[in-house]
Amino acid sequence: MSPDQLFPPRPHRREHIAEALQDVLTSWKLNPAALVAVTIDNGANVVKVVQLNKWQRMKCFGHRLHLAIGHGMDDARVTRAISLCKKVVSSFSYSWKKRRDLAEVQIQLGLPSHQLITETATRWGSRLLMIDRVLEQERALSKVLSADMKTRPLVPTWQDIEVLEAVQKALKPLQDFTDALSGEDYVTLSYVRPVLHLIRPVLHLLNKSLLAPAEGESALCKSIKTSIVEYLNNKFADPPTSDLLDTASFVDPRFKAKYIPSEKMDALKHKVISEAESLLRYNDYGSNCVP
Structure with a gap:
């Protein structure tokens, strides 16, 4: 069966896009309960699609970085x-x-x-x-x-x-890691928390090696750095996004708890265990969701 037969072309209304994405999950026998987040840009239509499907929205770091630099x-x-x-x-x-x-x-x-x-x-x-x-x-x-x-x-x-x-x-x-964070052929979400710690002076000492104003820099250079940092801090500060970034880094063996505040560890471990148990209960979901 061709893609057009599976998903007949329809107007690109938000409701149709949301429904089509739900159909894709069913067609590929993916468990909707296991969907962690959807990475999108600021397009009003895709933002609305995520809201309609009640999915968590993860702001594209590469896109946000582009906007932050423009702001700076x-x-x-x-x-x-x-x-x-x-x-x-x-x-x-x-x-x-x-x-x-x-x-x-x-x-x-x-x-x-x-x-x-x-x-x-x-x-x-x-x-x-x-x-x-x-x-x-x-x-x-x-x-x-x-x-x-x-x-x-x-x-x-x-x-x-x-x-x-x-x-x-x-x-x-910022040039060296931009391509890595914007990649499409490998997992990038777990990279975001470590990088954000580099550019969030209040969260991690490593900020001194990246966007922290340095001695001898011009006032304009310091102003650009500070503006970029403040923009990114603000955009990634909401609790759902922050929790998701912590979880992604925690389950990644490259990072584990290295970039997570100690006071959040107990709650994070409990959350990860609960989600893992939930996924195990749905291990046969694919064979039951399609007639």
């Missing part, structure tokens, strides 16, 4: 510097002559023969890559842009460079 860079100085970066990249993207001149100047200055990188709006990491490349090629870019009266206003000022360096320094520590 909500500063007029950053907006100006990022806008300038985009204009610089565009000026070379649409001019083969400028790309040719850039290649020549790169050789003269002994810089890597790298092309500029265009930002993708939905991927915060692409913004960091764009900034990295502009900073790397700043001397060559300034020389090529200043040679043309039309593009001379695009030459980054020292203030722009300072802002870009502050953004780069604030976001660099």
Whole structure:
């Protein structure tokens, strides 16, 4: 039987999506009682679907991180510097002559023969890559842009460079684990609690190695870090989400109780044992749920 026969196409109304997902659980002989949570973004339709099915919603950490970084860079100085970066990249993207001149100047200055990188709006990491490349090629870019009266206003000022360096320094520590937390081919939920402890200064000492403001950093860099931390703390602070993250880390042999407050351990152990016993009682659910 084809997928269209199993699930005939219907309008993408919230009620229909919710019903279709219930049908999928039944078709795959999955126990609805064992469904821990559904990871989604902020789309109003999918949020409503989860509510209709009375499932626990787990906010996508990668999506939240993207929003947190955008929130952290909500500063007029950053907006100006990022806008300038985009204009610089565009000026070379649409001019083969400028790309040719850039290649020549790169050789003269002994810089890597790298092309500029265009930002993708939905991927915060692409913004960091764009900034990295502009900073790397700043001397060559300034020389090529200043040679043309039309593009001379695009030459980054020292203030722009300072802002870009502050953004780069604030976001660099986040780059390494973003891909791991956004993976699709392996379990990622249990990773979230350890990482959140790294960026929640009030919860774990390891915060000092990541987003904690460091001595010698600019005020802007510290402000970006603090804003990102506060945003994530707020979004993952609700009790159901916090409990789910604790449970995921506790049952993962890589982490166990390492990132869980000691005062929560007794209740957490009781909860895990109860859920395990509940799953055992439903071990033959699949053979009974379908006629």
